[in-house]
Amino acid sequence: MPRALFAARLVQARELRGLSQRALGDRMGLGKDKGSSRINRYEHQVTAVGFDNLDVLAKTLEVPAAYLLAESPEMADAILALAQVNRSQQADLAEVIKRLSTEPELLDQLRALVNPKSGP
Template structure:
């Protein structure tokens, strides 16, 4: 996978999550600890794929936007949606879902 592809993917997911949270670029940047004078430009560069943030910054962005960090890196849109849903499920439901997936996988492998 190329860096540009992953940066564009990251940027697309970041922009979507930021818009969903209705947070302007400058406010998001300041919220994660960026200098207020460069915050908007830095977030814009992340969103456009000019730069990809270090993983630690991605973690801060995810926390500020209430999404799992993994969401930014999912190449498959369906998987990205599952990652978002997983984060919102209570632990008991996660356990139930894992058992269901394990059962489905075991059935698929047995064929």
């Protein structure tokens, strides 16, 4: 299952950047033919990605490596959102998330602020 999640996230990130498998492989420095084959093998779960290539993939796609490994779409979205703010804001948001997970009434209040019609 983790390989399938990674493969799906890789396709999503690649398409988000408007890159073909060939273009992504080339940008990673693998060359067009070898790169295309390698990306195809990752996306079809034939080959697992190593940590070094994971880092290169993430940097090439301009996403955090954690995004490619996220266990759910919601977690992936949260990782991307955190990556778009500065470190100070990341620290603040991490603290908010911790509080929201331990104080359900705060989460209900936040939901009401974000979407007043839905309620808790």
